[in-house]
Amino acid sequence: MSLTATQIRDALIEIVGSDGVVTDTDKMGAWLNEPRKRFHQTAAAVVTPPSVEAVQNVMAWANENHIGIVPQGGNTGLVGAQVPLSGQEVILSLHKLDRIRSIDAGAGVMTAEAGVILENAHKAAEAEGAMFPLWLASQGSARIGGVLSSNAGGVNVLAYGNARELTMGVEAILADGRLYQGLNALKKDNTGYDLKDLLVGAEGTLGIITAASLKLYPLPQDYETAIVNVASPETALELFQLMRERVGSRLNAFELIPWIGLDIQLRHGMLDKDPTASASPWYALIELTRMAGTEPGALQAALEVAFDKTLISDAVMAEALVDRTRMWAFREQMSECQSREGxxxxxxxxxxxxxxxxxxxxxxxxxxxxxxxxxxxxxxxxxxxxxxxxxxxxxxxxxxxxxxxxxxxxxxxxxxxxxxxxxxxxxxxxxxxxxxxxxxxxxxxxxxxxMRAIKSALDPKGILNPGKLLG
Amino acid sequence: MSLTATQIRDALIEIVGSDGVVTDTDKMGAWLNEPRKRFHQTAAAVVTPPSVEAVQNVMAWANENHIGIVPQGGNTGLVGAQVPLSGQEVILSLHKLDRIRSIDAGAGVMTAEAGVILENAHKAAEAEGAMFPLWLASQGSARIGGVLSSNAGGVNVLAYGNARELTMGVEAILADGRLYQGLNALKKDNTGYDLKDLLVGAEGTLGIITAASLKLYPLPQDYETAIVNVASPETALELFQLMRERVGSRLNAFELIPWIGLDIQLRHGMLDKDPTASASPWYALIELTRMAGTEPGALQAALEVAFDKTLISDAVMAEALVDRTRMWAFREQMSECQSREGxxxxxxxxxxxxxxxxxxxxxxxxxxxxxxxxxxxxxxxxxxxxxxxxxxxxxxxxxxxxxxxxxxxxxxxxxxxxxxxxxxxxxxxxxxxxxxxxxxxxxxxxxxxxMRAIKSALDPKGILNPGKLLG
The missing domain is CATH 3.30.70.2740 (Alpha-Beta Plaits)
Structure with a gap:
């Protein structure tokens, strides 16, 4: 029943052409080596279909032949969903499906293929005067298909939601090659089960997302950003609630950082300047969006109230872009800085x-x-x-x-x-x-x-990302 | 295989007690007669379980005996999901599960049982200084379980999302009586398939929602509301985009109404006073939320820009609560007013x-x-x-x-x-x-x-709301 390595290679070449198949172990490194270097398995092959139809054909073949398929986007995932488990699987890379099919900033929607790099999705939106508000540390490599399949979050979830909430519809290929056409751009659609949200976050175990209609937002006029000193996480929580009451959905970020994070970054020269006002056991990085039609000053006013209530003891507001950039660098370097300390x-x-x-x-x-x-x-x-x-x-x-x-x-x-x-x-x-x-x-x-019942119903042969998520 | 009417009654009485079972046709009217009077089927019985465990026991019995179960909340649905199709089904009313299990305004979460009337959920939130922002015409009768199972929308979707987006987790009983415990209050949880969103909007065909953790929001300080004159839907669209650019997520409502709606309501005495500034082929009702920490005036300023761009020709802002109430009455009476014209x-x-x-x-x-x-x-x-x-x-x-x-x-x-x-x-x-x-x-x-594959996987005997949604 199981095919030989040669049979797999030949079949894939027949489907996508020889420039779409990699079987040489030395050349598969870019697809096999994942960011945290925890998983070290090989693959039967890497296939890089150039079209949605080619993805369908690969899946129809894989399903008929019981070949496990590992869908992969930018290979930036941190839990090994995108790399093989047994070594017998074929990695299906979506990177050639990298078109922005359409974009309409006024209507607030962009249709992007799975292989579009997140940063390119940002740029495409910005070129139209809009924003796709999903920011991740890995956005220069992560691709839309993987971002959605992992229901990625990032720093903007508070105001805009995670990948699931930023997706209106998806197009996906099922285990047997059928094409699910759910690529709508509707804010309301009560015609049956929520298949979109089932496919988003399923880590490629229920279908392979090939494109998605994504929500775009108007670009804010400005941001108001501060780092404030708080005595404890309890106080930070009270401050968060105060901010929510005062500015509602304009609260774009509320990030908590302990003193040790600042200490490490300053000691290792990771910041050109201390972004905080003074020493404090805890800091909160707070940011509001300001749209063109709203007056500035809401953050300043809120912080004055917070001082009066003794929720904060000191604060510094970003006065120029360079300040805001440094504040965010402080936050974003939190993960990396730990490696400097062993x-x-x-x-x-x-x-x-x-x-x-x-x-x-x-x-x-x-x-x-x-x-x-x-x-x-x-x-x-x-x-x-x-x-x-x-x-x-x-x-x-x-x-x-x-x-x-x-x-x-x-x-x-x-x-x-x-x-x-x-x-x-x-x-x-x-x-x-x-x-x-x-x-x-x-x-x-x-x-x-x-979950197992749904998995069996949609992928009865268990070929989609075998062993992942449900084991 | 099929039970007699007497067997069904006796079995249900054994499970929930005699005060929890109605089989007399005359007394079943409240559960059988739905709002639009389109569907006129009877039921084998109505059962009103007093606890989650009793719902589980009813389902285990129904599954064993192939009895179709029609879950029902406030019986306000407009498409007949909550009333029987064949007449052989048992209606399972959730109205006795009407507790607010917990509420924490600061944390922004309320856990409500399926039978809680939507308006009571509003009141419970407001008593804690918070808001559950799902407003429907039927909120005095609609119950949380039905609101979620139909993924209800309403007038606040633009700013806060529909029922799905306002739900963090659900507790549900599956076809065979198993209890799904998904009642978390997490904003981020990437541990498997999105079962919550599958159950929300499934119209009771995949499971019976017995409770939900719902998102609460801080109460706005104020609203800014206006009715403006627009020449056409095209102009209204441009105006909508302008509002979105200027105030972003503060835009709480943007409702379009044609002149005929005003004409009908004024001719039939449905409004004490014309809520518009002057005659216009189309009107837009626009509302912004204003939180305590944001200065007033954003709507006024936006409308001035809209005038300058000739997107609107006239406008009236609500100056007092009575004006806002009249403006919303004008909008909310749009459906009803048509019945005055045949x-x-x-x-x-x-x-x-x-x-x-x-x-x-x-x-x-x-x-x-x-x-x-x-x-x-x-x-x-x-x-x-x-x-x-x-x-x-x-x-x-x-x-x-x-x-x-x-x-x-x-x-x-x-x-x-x-x-x-x-x-x-x-x-x-x-x-x-x-x-x-x-x-x-x-x-x-x-x-x-x-959808059919998922239905078969989760309800293999097809007893949950048979014939609904998928036919």
Whole structure:
């Protein structure tokens, strides 16, 4: 039943032509090596279809021959969804489907193919005077298909939602090659089940997204940005609620950063200048959008109220673009800066917004008790309840010995706190192959049964991204 | 295999007690008679479980005995989803599950059971200083379970989204009685398929929603509301885009109303005073939210720009609550006012926002050509591309003869235009039993196959709301 390597190669060449198939192991590196270097599997082949129809033909062939297909976009995922698990799979790269099919800034919609690089989607929108508000650290490489399949988040979720909420419709190829034409641009459509949202975030296990209609927004006239000093996550939460009451949906970002993040970045020369007003145990980076028809000053006024209520002790507002850029660099370098201090243990978790202070307090205390000297570095999207709950090794520790001893155990400690608070063990990054066992342990068993039933119904032979997400 | 009426009654009484079962036809009227009086079927029984566990027990019994179950909330649906199709079904009313389980305005979340009346959800939120921003004409009767199962929209979708976007998680009972515990309050959770959005809008065919965690928003300080005169839907579209550029997400409503709507309401004494500035072929009702921390005046300033660009010729701003109330009454009476002029043919359709002018022009022309003297009354949520495209009979026509001759044919004419423009034949109201045949004709066949596969996977015996949505 199973085809030989040669048969697979020949069949794929027949479908897409010889310039669309890579089987030489040395040349497959760009598709096999993923960002965190955790997964090291090979593939039977890489196929790069030049059209939607070619994707259909590959899938029809794969389904008939029981060949596992791993869809891949920009290969920037952090949980191994986009790389093979068994090594017998064919990687199907969408990178040749890279057209913006249409764009209408006035109507607020852009139809982009799966292979469009996120940054190019931004540029296309901006050229029309509009904005596609999904910003990620990896936007120079991440492609729309992967961004949607992983339901990516980023720094703008608070105001604009994650990839799911920014998508109006998708076109996708099912396991057997059928074309699902759900590429509408409707804000309201109650004609049946929400297939769009099922395909978005399914990590390529239910269908291969080939194009999407995406929401565009008018460009703000301006941003009002500040870094403020807060005494604790509790105070930050009160401040977040105050901001929400005062400016509602204009609140574009509310990011929490601990002092250690500033200390590391300054010590390692990662910032040309301290972006904060003064020393503080915690900082919040707050940003409002200002549209052309609204007067400036809302952030300044809100911070004055926050001072009066003693929610903040000091603050600095961005006066020029260079200030805003530095403030955001401080935030965006939080993940990277930890590598300058040796090994770190990372968690991408969320809890209800009101539980963020408890998460940080209980998680830090439990980890510090278990691993004396470990340095908690919890930071991130407080307004979404999404904390990148990271821990740097103790000063002077041996990185390998630290990870060997503590990595798994600290995961267990943090996930226990997260679950107790009603949280999620994967807020943004997904399950992929990294967290399938964890998912089995922590997810509602009925939810798992429902997911397996849906998977079997739409991909009965189990050829779409086999072993990912549901294991 | 099939149970007798007595067996059904006895089994249900054993599960929920005798005060939870109605089988007397005379007493079932409240559950059988739906708002538009189109469907006239009976039921084997009505069961009113007092707890989630009782719902589970009813479903386990129904699944074992192949009994069709029709879940029902406030019985306000307009497409017959909530009433029986064959007459052999048992109606399962959720009205006894009417607790607000928890509410946290600061965190922005309320957990409400399926039987909570929408208006009571509003009141509970307001009592905590927050807002649940889903407003419907039927909110005094509609219940949360039905609101979510039909993915209801309403007048606030532009700023806050429809029911789906306002729901963070659901608890639901599956066909065989299993309890799906998806009641989280997380803004980000990428741990598997989006089951919440599959259950929301499924019209009770995949599971019975018993509770939901709903998003709450801070109460605006104020609204800025105006009715402006626009020459045409094209101009209204330009004005909508101008408003979006100037105030972004503060735009709370942008409703289009034709002159005939004002004329009818004034002639029949439905308004104490003309809410418009002067006569105009079209009006737009525009509303902005203003949070406490933002200065007033944005609508006034935007309208001045619109005057300068000759997008509007006259305008009146609401100066007091009574003005705002009258303006909204004018909009909300649009559906009802048509009944004062005899029969009318109604369509709940949507198109991409940019296609609204074409929809109105082409749809009106085609209908007027086919039915001379027919009076187009297209109105509604322009900002969502969702037009209630209604037609009043010619002046002096016989209502019955008019409907007999034109109802079906005008539907076909309008749906043809809608589909040509990439639109939806059911923007808000759903499919129910009214539009199953239409859905089969117009929906992407692969989408229908996917929906049927999911239905079979989650409800293999087909007992959940049989015959609805997928036919």
């Amino acid at each position: 090994a770190s243990i990372k968690h991408d978790v969320s809890v209800p917004v009101a539980a963020v202070p408890a998460l940080i307090a209980e998680g830090s205390a439990a980890a510090e008790k278990f691993a004396p000297g470990i340095r908690p570095v919890p930071f991130g999207h407080m307004g979404d309840g999404n904390i990148h709950f990271n821990f740097s090794m103790p000063v002077g520790a041996d990185p390998k010995a630290f990870m060997a001893e503590y990595d798994e155990a600290v995961h267990e400690i943090i996930y226990e706190v997260v679950l107790k608070l009603g949280g999620s063990v994967s807020a943004e990054h997904g399950i992929g192959q990294l967290k399938t066992e964890l998912l089995r342990q922590v997810k509602d068993p009925v939810a798992l049964e429902m | 029969a009318s043919i109604k369509h709940d359709v949507s198109v991409p926002v940019a296609a609204v002018p074409a929809l109105i022009a082409e749809g009106s022309a085609a209908a007027e050509k086919f039915a001379p003297g027919i009076r187009p009354v297209p109105f509604g949520h322009m900002g969502d591309g969702n037009i209630h495209f209604n037609f009043s009979m010619p002046v002096g026509a016989d209502p019955k003869a008019f409907m007999a001759e034109y109802d079906e044919a005008v539907h076909e004419i309008i749906y043809e235009v809608v589909l040509k423009l990439g639109g939806s034949v059911s923007a808000e109201h759903g499919i129910g039993q009214l539009k199953t045949e239409l859905l089969r004709q117009v929906k992407d066949p692969v989408a229908l196959e996917m």
